[in-house]
Structure formats: C-alpha cells, structure tokens
Amino acid sequence: MYLISAILLFWVVFVFWVRRELAEAWSEPCLRSPVLVFEGDDWGFGPMEQAQALLDIAEVLGRHRDAQGRCPVMTIGVILSGPDPTQPENAEAGLGLDDEKLVCVRSAILKGVNAGVFSLQLHGMQHYHPQVLARACRSDPALAEWRRRHLPSTEDLPPALQSRWTDGSVLPSRALDPQDIHRRVVAEVAEFRRVFGTDPVVAVPPTFVWSAEVETAWAAAGLRVLVTPGERYESRGADGLPTDSGHFYHNGQRCDSGLIAVVRNDYYEPVRGHRASNGIAALTRKWAQRRPLLLETHRSNFVGRQARHQDSLAAIDSLIAEACKRYPTLCFVSVEALADAYATGGSALLDHGLPARLRALPARLLTTGRRRKVLLLLCFLTVFAVALAA
Numbered sequence: 001m002y003l004i005s006a007i008l009l010f011w012v013v014f015v016f017w018v019r020r021e022l023a024e025a026w027s028e029p030c031l032r033s034p035v036l037v038f039e040g041d042d043w044g045f046g047p048m049e050q051a052q053a054l055l056d057i058a059e060v061l062g063r064h065r066d067a068q069g070r071c072p073v074m075t076i077g078v079i080l081s082g083p084d085p086t087q088p089e090n091a092e093a094g095l096g097l098d099d100e101k102l103v104c105v106r107s108a109i110l111k112g113v114n115a116g117v118f119s120l121q122l123h124g125m126q127h128y129h130p131q132v133l134a135r136a137c138r139s140d141p142a143l144a145e146w147r148r149r150h151l152p153s154t155e156d157l158p159p160a161l162q163s164r165w166t167d168g169s170v171l172p173s174r175a176l177d178p179q180d181i182h183r184r185v186v187a188e189v190a191e192f193r194r195v196f197g198t199d200p201v202v203a204v205p206p207t208f209v210w211s212a213e214v215e216t217a218w219a220a221a222g223l224r225v226l227v228t229p230g231e232r233y234e235s236r237g238a239d240g241l242p243t244d245s246g247h248f249y250h251n252g253q254r255c256d257s258g259l260i261a262v263v264r265n266d267y268y269e270p271v272r273g274h275r276a277s278n279g280i281a282a283l284t285r286k287w288a289q290r291r292p293l294l295l296e297t298h299r300s301n302f303v304g305r306q307a308r309h310q311d312s313l314a315a316i317d318s319l320i321a322e323a324c325k326r327y328p329t330l331c332f333v334s335v336e337a338l339a340d341a342y343a344t345g346g347s348a349l350l351d352h353g354l355p356a357r358l359r360a361l362p363a364r365l366l367t368t369g370r371r372r373k374v375l376l377l378l379c380f381l382t383v384f385a386v387a388l389a390a
Helices: 001-019 017-029 050-061 102-112 128-137 139-148 178-196 212-220 277-289 309-326 335-344 353-366 369-389
Strands: 036-044 074-079 081-083 094-096 118-123 225-228 260-263 293-298
Touching: 001 118, 017 353, 036 050, 036 102, 036 118, 036 335, 050 102, 050 309, 074 102, 102 118, 102 369, 118 178, 118 335, 128 139, 139 335, 178 212, 178 293, 260 335, 277 293, 277 309, 277 353
Parallel strands: 036 074, 036 293, 074 118, 225 260
Antiparallel strands: 081 094
16 A cells, blocks of 8 residues: 555655646647658858759759648748948948849748748848847958858858847857847848748747747747747856746647747757657657757758759658658648647647547656657556556
8 A cells, every 4th residue: 555655655756747848748739740841041142052952952852742732841940131341340230132143042042931831930131130230240350251251151150159039149149139029020021021922920030049039029920930949048158058937838829929830859960970760769659759850951961062952952852752652641741731720729730539648648758768659668667556556
C-alpha cells in the first residue's frame, strides 16, 4: 500500500513537472497529413549571384508535386535593404531591392512567387539596426570597411549585430526605444509594399531576437503571422547568445499581439552536412507529433564563401523525392496557408478528433531523453507495484 501511494505521488510530481508542456501539447491542433515547408532566410540584399541561386532553387522545387498537385514551397525571408557604399557615413542610407544593382534578385524572387514555389516573408528592412551598427563601426575598423563594400553579405557581421531588434553593440545587449521600433516597423512594411506590390503577412525576426513591442508593432502594421523558434528571445547575454525570456509559443497560438504563431522546429543546412536522411528523420518525428515540419535553411548554403550550391540543390531535391515516397499523403503548403488553417480550424489540414490528440500527446511530451527515462521508470514501478499487490 505504501509503495503504491509513493508511486502515485511520483506520478503527481511528474505531471506537475510537465504541466505547461502538457497543456500546450493538448491545446495545439493536430495535422491530418504530414506537412513540409522549407524556411529560407536572408534573401534579398546582398551578392548578385543569389539571383541565379534563386532561379536554380525554384527549378528544383518545380520538379515535384504532392498528392494535390502542389509544388513544395520555400519561404523567402526578405531583407529589403543594406548599406550604400557611396554614403558610408550615413547609417540610414541604403540600397533597396528596386535598385538597378539588385533588380535581378527581385525579379528572381517574384518569378518563384509566380510559379508557386516561393512565399514571401518580412525578415527586415536590414539584417541589423543601422544606428547600432554605426556605433559599432566607430570602434571597429573591420565593420566600417564592411559598410563600404559592394553589396556585402550580412552573414559576415557578428551575430549580435545581425539582431535587428536589440542593441548588440554592447553585451549584454540593451533594449531599443519603443518609438524607434514602431517607426522602423512602419517603414519596413511600407518598403515591402512598395517593392513587391503587396502587403507582408508573415514576419520572421532576424536571429529570432525580438520583443513584445516589435510583435505589437507588426500586428498594428497589418501582419497576421509570426514565425518563432518556440520561444521569444528578447536580448543577448554577455556571451552574445540569445537569452531565455520564458515566453513560449506553439503552432496556432493566438499571441497577445493578435498574431498567429507558427514554430520552426528543425534545420536543413547542407553546408553542415545535412542530407535527405536528416530531413526524413525530422519529418518522421514531427508527423508522430502531428506537427508540420518547418525546416530552416539559409542563403549561405547557396551563396557565399562556404556555400556548396550544387550539393545544396541536390540535398533538397533528394529530400523532397524521398519524403514523397515515404509519405504519399504529404502536403506542400506555405506558412501563410498553414497559419490560416490554424486560425480558422481548416478541416482540410487539421484533424480535430480525439484519437489524433491521444496519439500526438506522448510524442509531443517525450521530446527529451530525460522525460522518456523518468516516464519509463514510473511505468516500470507502477507495473511492479500492481503485480506485488496482486
């Protein structure tokens, strides 16, 4: 009797330990079929050779279809502007995507959008904060030289300075003025509309560092969807790494700002050795959880000093082919369409039945080895105690 009581107490402690994850796992909608989306970041301002890279990616994506006849979608997290080398002392001066030097990049992006294989996301006016970068340039000649280059790659900046929505010129980083945030959000949304002729719907914070103020400003500017890594990082610590804030997100969550959250939940970076097997393993995990697989991938796989363009194209091609083979019901949708399904309870993508939730719940909760070990131990002790009592 005492053993059973002790085990019941352990079960109560375990449930209390995972109470937040349990509530979120139960409330998050379940998918009816596997979903795969490639999340491409950092496109737009930068080297002109990315135009051909974008055309090549679009060609690869266009080779494939899901059971509904839809092509795979790569979201294009757009950077709208970067430093103007003719005005190196003017922190706010920039070259936009309609500049003659970058019009080929814009054209390649729009060609993919029209083909249904690209979906635009607002990544930022710049992949940095102009005034923060200017302060850093005063004490770092290498940064000042970067600003004077012709179409430099923002991937070459220190990670802390790539964060647009915190002051990473010092570490730990400092919060930005709320008025500055709202003014810059309004400006980048207007620039997106001017360059692409349409309003942005999805926002992707650069380096996933942003604040509630930024979120609110995006919602006020008309955006509807926020791509997150599952948690909001509001600053960078003394080590330069994003710091935990305790603000968590799950797919389909209606944020306090009014935005619908969607979670990027894995990586596919061929320059780091990722191949089809990595992507298939991730898809298997997410389908067990009845969650979509949003694979983060970056321009640096295709353009830049470390890029392996042909290898990266082949890796994406083989992943899609293998995914279609393994999962005949696989769906290719954009993040925007996925978020709309979450917001409206779309029956075509979502399964609201109790069996789906019950199947997904353990897969969602037992995402760490520690939890699995504790649960297995509790199950063993429970069976042992019942057998002993019998």
